[in-house]
Amino acid sequence: MSDTAVAHGHDHAHDHDHDHDHDHKPTGFRRWFMSTNHKDIGTLYLIFSLTMLFLGGAMALVIRAELFQPGLQFVDPHFFNQMTTMHALIMVFGAVMPGFVGFANWMVPLMVGAPDMALPRMNNWSFWILPFAFSILLLSFFVPGGAPAAGWTLYAPLTVQGGMSVDMAIVAIHMMGISSIMGAINIIVTTLNMRAPGMTLMKMPMFVWTWLITAFLLIAVMPVFAGAVTMLLTDRHFGTAFFNPAGGGDPVLFQHIFWFFGHPEVYIMILPAFGIISQIIPTFARKPLFGYSSMVFATAAIAFLSFIVWAHHMFTVGMPLQGELFFMYATMLISVPTGVKVFNWVTTMWRGSMTFETPMLYAIGVVFLFTMGGLSGLMLAITPADFQYHDTYFVVAHFHYVLFSGAVMAMMGGTFYWLPKWCGHMYNETLGKWHFWLTTIFFNITFFPQHFLGLAGMPRRYADYPIQFTEFNQWSTVGAFGLGISQLLFVYIIVSTVRGGKKATTEVWDNPEGLEWTVPSPAPFHTFDEPPVVK
Amino acid sequence: MQAKKLVVQLTLVAVVMFGFGYALVPLYEAFCRITGFGGKTDVIAEAMAAQAVPSDRSIAVTYTSHSHTSLPWEFKPVSKGLDVKPGEIHEAVFYVKNYSNRPITGMSTFNVTPPRAGFHFKKTECFCFTQQVLQPGEEKEMLVRYMLDPAMPEDVLELTLSYTFFDNEKYAGQ
Ligand code: HEM
Ligand SMILES: [Cu+2]
Numbered sequence: 001m002s003d004t005a006v007a008h009g010h011d012h013a014h015d016h017d018h019d020h021d022h023d024h025k026p027t028g029f030r031r032w033f034m035s036t037n038h039k040d041i042g043t044l045y046l047i048f049s050l051t052m053l054f055l056g057g058a059m060a061l062v063i064r065a066e067l068f069q070p071g072l073q074f075v076d077p078h079f080f081n082q083m084t085t086m087h088a089l090i091m092v093f094g095a096v097m098p099g100f101v102g103f104a105n106w107m108v109p110l111m112v113g114a115p116d117m118a119l120p121r122m123n124n125w126s127f128w129i130l131p132f133a134f135s136i137l138l139l140s141f142f143v144p145g146g147a148p149a150a151g152w153t154l155y156a157p158l159t160v161q162g163g164m165s166v167d168m169a170i171v172a173i174h175m176m177g178i179s180s181i182m183g184a185i186n187i188i189v190t191t192l193n194m195r196a197p198g199m200t201l202m203k204m205p206m207f208v209w210t211w212l213i214t215a216f217l218l219i220a221v222m223p224v225f226a227g228a229v230t231m232l233l234t235d236r237h238f239g240t241a242f243f244n245p246a247g248g249g250d251p252v253l254f255q256h257i258f259w260f261f262g263h264p265e266v267y268i269m270i271l272p273a274f275g276i277i278s279q280i281i282p283t284f285a286r287k288p289l290f291g292y293s294s295m296v297f298a299t300a301a302i303a304f305l306s307f308i309v310w311a312h313h314m315f316t317v318g319m320p321l322q323g324e325l326f327f328m329y330a331t332m333l334i335s336v337p338t339g340v341k342v343f344n345w346v347t348t349m350w351r352g353s354m355t356f357e358t359p360m361l362y363a364i365g366v367v368f369l370f371t372m373g374g375l376s377g378l379m380l381a382i383t384p385a386d387f388q389y390h391d392t393y394f395v396v397a398h399f400h401y402v403l404f405s406g407a408v409m410a411m412m413g414g415t416f417y418w419l420p421k422w423c424g425h426m427y428n429e430t431l432g433k434w435h436f437w438l439t440t441i442f443f444n445i446t447f448f449p450q451h452f453l454g455l456a457g458m459p460r461r462y463a464d465y466p467i468q469f470t471e472f473n474q475w476s477t478v479g480a481f482g483l484g485i486s487q488l489l490f491v492y493i494i495v496s497t498v499r500g501g502k503k504a505t506t507e508v509w510d511n512p513e514g515l516e517w518t519v520p521s522p523a524p525f526h527t528f529d530e531p532p533v534v535k
Numbered sequence: 536m537q538a539k540k541l542v543v544q545l546t547l548v549a550v551v552m553f554g555f556g557y558a559l560v561p562l563y564e565a566f567c568r569i570t571g572f573g574g575k576t577d578v579i580a581e582a583m584a585a586q587a588v589p590s591d592r593s594i595a596v597t598y599t600s601h602s603h604t605s606l607p608w609e610f611k612p613v614s615k616g617l618d619v620k621p622g623e624i625h626e627a628v629f630y631v632k633n634y635s636n637r638p639i640t641g642m643s644t645f646n647v648t649p650p651r652a653g654f655h656f657k658k659t660e661c662f663c664f665t666q667q668v669l670q671p672g673e674e675k676e677m678l679v680r681y682m683l684d685p686a687m688p689e690d691v692l693e694l695t696l697s698y699t700f701f702d703n704e705k706y707a708g709q
Contacts, residue, residue: 118538185545193538223549227556239705242560245644246603246701253563257556320570320650 025525033128036120038105039523041127043422045102046415048130050491052094053408057484059087064446064480070467080463081149082141088152089169092269093176094134096403099411100272101126101183104211106422108187110516110523111205113196113532118189126182133175140165151461153262156243156254160235167236170229177222184215184222196515198534202296205514206289209296210275213303217264217271220307225261228254252317259310267306269403270370271299273410274341277363280417281345283512284360285352291344298337298344305334315386324383331381335374342371357509358432362413365440366406373401376451391461394454400447409439412490419497420504424522427497435493438486445479576647576656576681581624584659584682589622594683595693598627606702607635608669613676616696621655621683629662629677629698633669642666642703645696652694655684666703 025031035041062083066074075083105123109116117123140147145163148154159166191204191212204212231242232254241247243254282289289295311319311327319327345367354360376398380386389395412435420426449472458469465473504521515534519527568577596619598612613628633639643663647653662677669675679696 119542181549185542185549188545189538189541192541219545219549220552223553224556224559227553231557231560241706245699246605246642246703247706248642248644250563253560256563257559260559318650 034124036116036124037525038109038117038120038123039422039525041117041123042102042105042107044127045098045105048127049095049099049102049411052090052098052134054487056087056090056095057487059083059090061480061484063087064477066463067465067473068477069474070465070470072464075463077463078149079146081151081461082147084461085148085151086137086141089137089148090134091403092152092265093173094130096269096407096411097176097180098130100211100214100269100407101180103207103272103276103411103414103418104183104187107418107516108190108208108211109194110421110519110527111208111514112191112194112199113515113528113534114190114194115526115528115531117186118194119186122182123186126179126186129175129179133172133179136168136175137172140168143168153255153258154229154232155251155258156232156235156249157245157251159232160244167233170233173229174226177226180218180222184218187211187215188219196528196531196534202293203534205275206278206292206295207272207275210271210278210299213299214268214271217268217303217306221261221264221268224257225265228257228261231257252314255314255317256310259313260307262313263310264303264306266399266402267302269407271303273366273370273407274299276410276414276417277345277366279514280359280363280413281348281367283417283509284357284363285349285354286510287348287352288513289344290347290350291340294340295344298340301337302334305330305337309334312381312386315383316390328381328383332378335378338374342367342374355510357416357429358427358436359413359417361433361436362409362416365436366410366413369401369405369409369440369443373398373403373406376401388457389454391459392454393450393458393460396460397447397450397454400450404447405440405443409443412436412439415494418516419494420508421516421519421521421523423498424504425497425499425501426504426508427493427501431489431493435486435489438489439483442479442482442486446476446483447479449473449475449479570654576645576653576658577684578664579657579659579682581659581680584624584657587622587682587685589620590685591620593618593620594687594691595619596625596683597693597695598629599695599697600629601697601699603699603701606639606641606700608633608639608641608700610698610700619683621685621687624659624680624682627679627681627696629679630674631667631669631677631700632674633671636671638668638670640666640668640703640706641700642706643698643700645698648695648697649691651688652691655687655691656694656696657682657684663698666706667700 025037026034031040032044035044062075063080066072066080105117108114143164145165148159148162148165148169150158150162150166154166154169191208195204231240234240235242235244235249241249243249243251245251278289278295309327309331311323312331315324315327349364376394380389380395380398416427416432453469453472453476456469458465506520507517508521509517515528515532516523518532595616597616598614600610600612602608602610609630609632611630613630617625619625642665645661645663647656658679658681660678660680662679667677
């Protein structure tokens with residue numbers, strides 16, 4: 001299979017592009033729509049992800065605008081609920097997951113010394129399904145009743161009743177699922193079969209390890225989610241009664257199946273971020289990653305444990321005491337391997353000759369802020385405490401600390417880290433640092449007050465609130481608009497760096513480790529046609 | 536080829552996991568039935584219930600009932616409940632009336648709280664085992680025969696037996 005990847009690149013040889021001397025690549029429609037090149041597909045994924053980030057971000061700003069004051073100002077509650085639902089679906093399945101797949105496409109072959117992904121045709125399919133899936137999801141705004149409004153968790157029995165938008169969301173979810181599963185298979189086959197001679201599993205870069213494990217999680221749980229929404233669909237239209245109590249179904253069963261997928265899913269969104277951080281920190285601390293093998297085992301342990309903690313999202317549904325206790329302790333157990341990782345990152349920095357270029361600022365920011373999210377998670381894992389915090393803004397604060405300042409900021413750091421390799425130019429360091437500080441400060445202004453709101457009892461997913469919550473909500477809204485506007489700077493930096501700027505060297509940074517730093521910048525269209533040898 | 540084999544295996548895993556999602560349905564059902572988690576009640580034969588040795592403590596049993604908003608039925612217990620000695624067989628009677636001008640098929644879900652008492656709530660007969668069809672304006676009384684298992688945990692001093700009737704037209708005849 002690996003030879004097909006190489007042979008395929010040469011199919012396009014008749015479409016010469018003379019910009020790069022010995023680089024044959026097709027142009028225009030053929031290059032982008034029929035691409036089988038891992039770098040081009042990686043770029044497509046990253047652009048798609050950034051587009052979705054802005055779309056989902058715009059919806060978040062509608063939510064925050066409405067919550068600036070108590071009472072109803074801009075939108076009616078039903079539209080508000082559509083916003084919270086669609087914001088989450090777009091961010092989870094459109095921004096974070098495809099973003100990481102984009103990083104994997106670009107970096108996994110470069111890091112393991114492979115000429116391309118193992119299954120380039122399938123790679124093209126995995127990507128091009130996504131724009132169609134999201135078009136269907138977004139078109140649901142225009143059907144009677146509007147977009148899905150039952151929350152991204154799509155809980156039955158509410159979704160057994162919703163309008164046709166629920167069916168559109170189900171179709172879109174099936175397409176996204178197929179895309180993710182194909183992407184995951186591709187990554188596993190690439191890492192297991194196409195590593196350069198000498199690169200044993202325990203010599204693989206951490207980013208590749210985290211993605212390998214993530215890919216297994218994807219294959220294990222995306223089909224379960226597909227099953228859950230299929231049952232929902234047949235309950236809605238074909239007379240089954242999996243979740244519909246009228247026919248003897250059980251709505252709580254939906255929650256169990258959803259979270260059996262849902263909790264591993266949150267680790268799907270964070271493990272690749274751990275991988276990126278583990279690449280960046282050693283480079284700028286100028287020390288190898290501390291405890292490499294414990295990092296690998298911690299990642300595997302987290303992945304394993306993620307299958308047995310799902311009901312911590314359901315402490316309040318009325319589980320028996322033994323169940324509550326089991327899921328409480330199992331959840332707390334996850335903080336052990338997570339703590340190992342944080343410890344290793346900090347120890348890698350310890351006594352290193354650190355410098356603070358933008359990627360490093362992001363990495364440190366992620367370690368710090370993600371850990372705060374982990375701590376609020378630990379609070380939520382305490383069953384009796386969760387009876388108070390469940391479905392309040394405290395949960396919203398928790399998952400934005402792990403998902404925005406964990407996953408999304410890791411991707412931003414990764415972008416600054418590898419952008420010079422991708423496009424051959426250095427970004428403007430001053431602007432990069434501005435972007436980091438604006439993002440971090442506005443992020444905290446947005447989400448830190450939400451901890452207090454949640455502790456004081458403000459429930460999530462409502463368009464209105466009692467007046468005593470006003471002040472913290474106003475902080476949050478101001479922060480959100482600042483955070484949104486700061487991302488225009490991100491786009492400006494990327495576009496201007498792609499267009500021009502100081503030439504990047506092959507190594508880009510100060511003696512970084514990894515095969516990706518042995519190919520020229522920008523990375524040529526074809527790399528590692530001859531596999532490198534790893535000592 | 537090695538890669539092809541791996542692709543086939545991984546695809547197979549995905550297909551199996553899709554099936555596993557469905558397998559969770561009977562697994563969950565069996566898990567709740569065996570452990571009594573979630574307040575599922577147990578069913579036993581009348582002859583078995585008759586053999587139980589009544590104990591002398593008593594437990595306050597309360598009956599509650601609802602008719603789902605989609606169902607134009609009145610549905611209520613004839614008595615609010617009573618004190619029950621574990622090991623004795625009792626009957627609860629529920630009254631139901633169809634206020635609409637069309638025949639409707641309904642079916643009731645049931646539940647016991649506290650959930651840990653569910654497993655020890657043994658029914659020998661219940662109107663909730665089957666669909667109920669009521670003609671326009673029809674009213675009737677329906678029966679539940681049950682026994683509290685003498686093995687009921689000592690700290691259960693009272694429990695609630697609850698029913699909710701749903702419109703079951705969509706599933707009529709199943
Ligand atoms: C130390 C690790 C973590 C612990 C102990 C933890 C614990 C929890 C608990 C108990 C809840 C349920 C709260 C409730 O609904 O009442 C929750 C919700 C959530 N967590 Fe975490 N968590 C951890 C890490 C993460 C990570 C790494 C992510 C994602 C990257 C994440 C994403 C979420 C999301 C999205 C929700 C809310 C889901 C929803 O209801 O919509 N968590 N977490
Ligand atoms: Cu979870």
